[in-house]
Amino acid sequence: MKLRRLLPLTAFAAAVVFSAAALAPASAAARPLAGYAGSPFAGTAQHTDVAGGHTPSVAGPLVNATSRNWAGYAITSLSTPAATFTHVHASWTQRPITCPASDAWAVFWVGFDGWTNGTVEQGGSSARCVNGTPLYQLWWEMFPTNAIQPALTINAGDSVAADVAYDPATGKFTIKLDDATQHTSFSTTQTCAANLVCSRTSAEWIIEAPGRFGTGDFFPLANYGRALMGNTVGTDDAGHGGSMTASSTWQRTMIQEQDATTTYATTEHASRNGQNFAVTWAHQ
Numbered sequence: 481m482k483l484r485r486l487l488p489l490t491a492f493a494a495a496v497v498f499s500a501a502a503l504a505p506a507s508a509a510a511r512p513l514a515g516y517a518g519s520p521f522a523g524t525a526q527h528t529d530v531a532g533g534h535t536p537s538v539a540g541p542l543v544n545a546t547s548r549n550w551a552g553y554a555i556t557s558l559s560t561p562a563a564t565f566t567h568v569h570a571s572w573t574q575r576p577i578t579c580p581a582s583d584a585w586a587v588f589w590v591g592f593d594g595w596t597n598g599t600v601e602q603g604g605s606s607a608r609c610v611n612g613t614p615l616y617q618l619w620w621e622m623f624p625t626n627a628i629q630p631a632l633t634i635n636a637g638d639s640v641a642a643d644v645a646y647d648p649a650t651g652k653f654t655i656k657l658d659d660a661t662q663h664t665s666f667s668t669t670q671t672c673a674a675n676l677v678c679s680r681t682s683a684e685w686i687i688e689a690p691g692r693f694g695t696g697d698f699f700p701l702a703n704y705g706r707a708l709m710g711n712t713v714g715t716d717d718a719g720h721g722g723s724m725t726a727s728s729t730w731q732r733t734m735i736q737e738q739d740a741t742t743t744y745a746t747t748e749h750a751s752r753n754g755q756n757f758a759v760t761w762a763h764q
């Protein structure tokens with residue numbers, strides 16, 4: 481398949497560099513230049529779930545929670561001992577964005593971890609305003625080892641999919657990104673950093689406002705209107721698989737993106753089969 485890659489961002493606010501060269505991991509020094517997505521527990525990206533002093537309300541298999549920068553769904557295992565997740569997938573049509581600020585940004589992704597710990601293994605699409613002009617890409621990240629890694633250029637309206645899988649035999653993660661409209665794809669195989677534990681205690685389908693590295697702040701949230709995620713499925717190592725409602729051993733958390741004063745995005749209830757849901761932008 482035709483493959484179009486980008487070098488890591490070196491001065492995103494000033495320019496975007498396109499290249500067919502291989503994608504190199506971002507060094508620690510490069511991380512501030514690319515921004516980051518990652519965990520709501522990590523650095524400045526903290527949500528207001530239990531760790532933030534707020535107790536979610538529980539109604540059957542569904543927990544309601546809030547996050548400053550995440551909207552969407554997370555699942556965790558209710559099994560004893562808890563199962564860990566081995567596969568997560570979703571597809572969506574990349575929403576066009578408008579730019580309420582010149583550097584507004586929204587990322588759409590699937591992955592493991594981050595809801596109850598400080599690592600995230602993830603991949604998805606990015607819609608970023610560069611000097612007020614929208615730029616669309618596919619990307620991956622092994623947070624906090626690296627920052628957002630651009631993989632493919634895409635267009636608004638493209639049909640995209642993201643897939644993250646863990647192979648217990650090799651201990652490796654495969655992050656696969658597809659653009660069915662342009663017939664392009666990207667895949668990378670990664671390992672958890674030696675000084676980290678990538679426990680896979682949760683799986684997520686998220687739309688996020690990335691954090692500004694080291695500032696304690698977030699990029700303004702680009703206006704994506706109402707975004708739909710479909711084919712939201714996962715698998716754990718206890719043999720459970722399917723949509724987020726497929727297993728009684730999975731605790732679902734519906735996440736609203738808000739803080740004490742502002743709602744940034746709202747998450748709707750998933751469809752009856754658990755494979756589709758929508759998130760609606762509310763504020764930058």
